[in-house]
Amino acid sequence: MSTPLLEVDNLRVTFPTARGDIDVVRGVSFTLGRERLGIVGESGSGKSMTGRSILKLIRAPGIVSADRLTFDGIDLLAQSEKQMRAIRGARISMVMQDPKFSLNPVMTIGEQIAEALLTHQRLPRREVGERVKAMLESVRIDDPERVAKLYPHEVSGGMGQRVMIAMMLIPEPDLLIADEPTSALDVSVQAQVLDIIDELVKRKGMGLIFISHDLNLVSSYCDRILVMNTGRVVEECEAGELRNATHPYTRGLLAAIPRLDENRDELPVLDRSVWANS
Amino acid sequence: MTALSLKNLDISYGDSHITHGVSLDIAEGESFALVGESGSGKSTILKAIAGLAPEWTGQITAFGKSRSHGIDRHFARLCQMVFQDPYGSLHPRKTIDATLSEPLAIHGIGNQNERVEAVMASVGLDRKFRFRFPHQLSGGQRQRVAIARALMLEPKILLLDEPTSALDVSVQAEILNLLKRLRREQNLTFLMVTHNLPVVSFLCDRLAVMRHGRIVEIADVADLRQGALKEPYSRELMEISATHAA
């Protein structure tokens, strides 16, 4: 692998509060090439904060620090807000959980996708329309002209999420960060949306960071997995090797998930004291 | 004895017809799951049984007695509900103690102090949480309070609306264990709505698969565990679940 797409070394995110500083991310390090990396953790593990700090979306009073935070050779920590704006969307994009909340309710879908496009390029109006249509088709929306005229509340959750993906990928970024992209969707729609992300990521040779609480889902869609707990990475492994995970937290988590052929009388409960200090 | 019986239940909400001819029987002490995707009508059935969705035709019978359409005080002592969202099902301005004592006050049941303490102990909530507000509790703890609240009136039937889907995996395991234990200890009848098939395998005896307001299949959970559901839609749901679990 040539220069990694993303290098993160000792990332820390701290929030000062009235009761003292709270460290939500404590020294997370990893590198990412043009591959799919899954970051898994429960609520409070710091996984979303990690994703947001890459895009420098964490506002004061939160403090982000790291020994290294480099994207394609660019030192992200040194970038000004103006420089980050040029990177966000154009080179690094983010898809979030609930399209109800991440799509603008008073703009039509077509207008929003066009806006995403025009933020980073100047294009004649007709070409914008063509690109929007092409992007909607690439996320498998069958009737792109009709959908482009709809408002977000007029489409289903699954379609809204696909629109979100279209919006985020139209500027053709190098890295996509997906923060729980399918958690708000029905099981059958989840598979569709993930397939679309998968296909686009492969086709354009993008890097993907897939943040989720769902260990099994991540292991089926990613190449590598990081497991986070209380702000630290406790396990790093190839997706296929998840069954052989070594850290007690990961093993505990895997054991606690009920299976389709479940026959245990009781589910094993995590004993957090075992790794609380590791 | 049949704890809960639905016959030809057609539920409407305004102009939409949500369920069509739903019929099923649940025996006392049984744990029954309603499985389906969003829009299948499964949650609406729970609401109708509880009295929160009064527009329906057909029959709902609990322990032999037919039920009226709206909220019924007597029915409240027979059947209670645990809601999905631990963040929305507790009144934000009431302490846990107030939330748990209120059903007793409504029905004029005495010994409030002892009962609250007893139920808190049975759901595994430490006494120190008693006078806290909901925002001072974690999601799992709030869900325990929701279960405790449902048990205050000593119902025989518990309606569970996706009780663990908003919880972390590790917390889900604890709550599922708790529900299983409570059911055994108090011989409760469960009617649980969920889209998560493995949870059904762990907690339930039988299940009904719903789609677009109709029951597609009723089966034993033993069949689910062996991957032996018959209808194509049920098999589809099962396969998605299986690939999901890699």
Next chain:
Amino acid sequence: MTTTVHAWLIDDSPSSRLQARLGRAWRITGVLTRNPLAVVGAAIILVLILTAIFAPLIATHDPLKQDLTQRLLAPGAAHWMGTDELGRDIWSRVVFGARITLVIVAMVAVLAAPAGLIIGAVAGYFGGWTDRILMGITDVFLSMPKLILALALVAALGPGIENAIIAIAITSWPGYARIARAETLTFKNSEFIAAIRLQGASALRVILGHVLPLCTSSMIVRVTLDMAGIILTAAGLGFIGLGAQPPLPEWGAMIARGRSFILDQWWVATMPGFAIIIVSLGFCFLGDGLRDVLDPKSGEQH
């Protein structure tokens, strides 16, 4: 405050409902005091209340005593704010006027806010025809300009401070009803309301015990912010001669009287004017501070 009482208030695991509630009130007060404007506002209101209570001690002269030999004197050592056209000490009149202002504001709040709160909550909770009828009535009152309506009512009832209070209260309750209804609608279908209904609670219990407590935050904020407007409306009515009648030292009436010599003896009108401005600002600052603390949308958990 002693450390034990403080520790008792911030205890993470209270052992009684009283302790839990007091602890919460303490926490809210703590956040409020960190806002300097809110503290200023609270201080001003406190001064207003103390002035009203201790008026006889703070005033230097009898507010109603005329002395025609001392007419229209400029502010000085003997008369801190000067005298008016009948030789009455303005400082004492402003001080005693604080009582009148406080009574007006308190009575309007006590009359209008609970009425509006209940009507709005009932309309919001029941919906359907109850909602339509109640909101229809509310809209009728809302559609009329407040001052004009107050004027009409006072003209019908006769001038005087009691009637002014009633008139202002009648123009204020519709706003509160609308707010209470909007608040109620946001959580009417929430699961905690469904849960308590499922336990067999009557509508009365749900509204009194569950709906109203959630509306009070926004009501408190709105009432506090409205007090500035109420003072100004009362002053407006007094200005026209329809509020407090002479010789009561109501601030608005004082401004009216001083209007004719505002160019030469500016203090007669402006002194009570300053009082009105300062008190109105005080309520605004406090109300703003309360909104920052109590508004659920700002994400905090009080």
